[in-house]
Amino acid sequence: MSSIDPMWRLTCVYGELRTENRQRMWNTIVDLKNRSNLPWLVVGHFNEVLWQHEHMSETKRPEPQIRVFRDTLESCGLVDLGFTGVPFTFNNNQSGRKNVRVRLDKAVAIDSWRDLFAETEIKHLTTPCSDHSPIGLTLIKETSQPTVRKVRHYEIVWEKAPELEEIIANTWASLEHNGDLASKFYQQKLEDMSRDYFKDLFAADPNITPDEIVDLFETKVTNMMNEQLCAEFSDNEIADTLF
The missing domain is CATH 3.60.10.10 (Endonuclease/exonuclease/phosphatase)
Structure with missing residues (x-):
């Protein structure tokens, strides 16, 4: 100030x-x-x-x-x-x-x-x-106009991936700390990991049971109501519907 x-x-x-x-x-x-x-x-x-x-x-x-x-x-x-x-x-x-x-x-x-x-x-x-x-x-918004380029954001979910530490270590070791090259390669690795993570994000997981959520729903159809709904149609019901 x-x-x-x-x-x-x-x-x-x-x-x-x-x-x-x-x-x-x-x-x-x-x-x-x-x-x-x-x-x-x-x-x-x-x-x-x-x-x-x-x-x-x-x-x-x-x-x-x-x-x-x-x-x-x-x-x-x-x-x-x-x-x-x-x-x-x-x-x-x-x-x-x-x-x-x-x-x-x-x-x-x-x-x-x-x-x-x-x-x-x-x-x-x-x-x-x-x-x-x-x-x-x-306090103050950024007013400068940066050069238009692809912006890559760090995703917090990457920290939960067990393979993240191994990817970082292997990347730096294989590229012998070549700054620009290592940065690009590391960036690509993170992009691949992010793509793999989000690819199946909304897919059904066979290891997860929905019972924990379903049990929260209040029952609206009683057993008696369900029996009536599943019962065979009577002749009178068929006649009332057709005629």
Whole structure:
């Protein structure tokens, strides 16, 4: 930041784990708001949601504790900056009805800060190493016009492939660390692995049973109803249909 850039302040938060202690954090945010008139950005793990739809679970989140958080931000003039990516930043990684996904991490700012950084973007990132996802904050969009070329993206799923480490080691060893050549060859190997991975992504896996999902469906047709549906047609039913 140069001397001519406007000053603003940043507050990073990590929310209280216990619900009964969360009011302390809300009081601290209000206190920080009253200490300065500078443009203000607050970002981090609030451990709370603004709306019920941000809590994706079979059990609803208590509405009063959501309302207290929302009222705190409104009283400070802090506005949710939104996001791109998956709609949650926490996933307990359990299956079926036990799964809980919540948007606990956010970036909020007052209007004067939003005026300074109108192009701000918040992105929910992904990681295979934690049940919490980091968020990325971009203040200024890239304005340069790069040369048109094929863009290759690193896929996080590659890290789960057991053959990845062997491919990297063999590639570098066979090419004797020839920079440009190794880079191109390594790139091709990753492309091949990615293509092989996604080729059968939506194909049926004979090793996976659908019972875990099917068991979640509520029964709509009773055994008695099923017997009636499977019964032989009577003469009266045939006559009513034809005549």
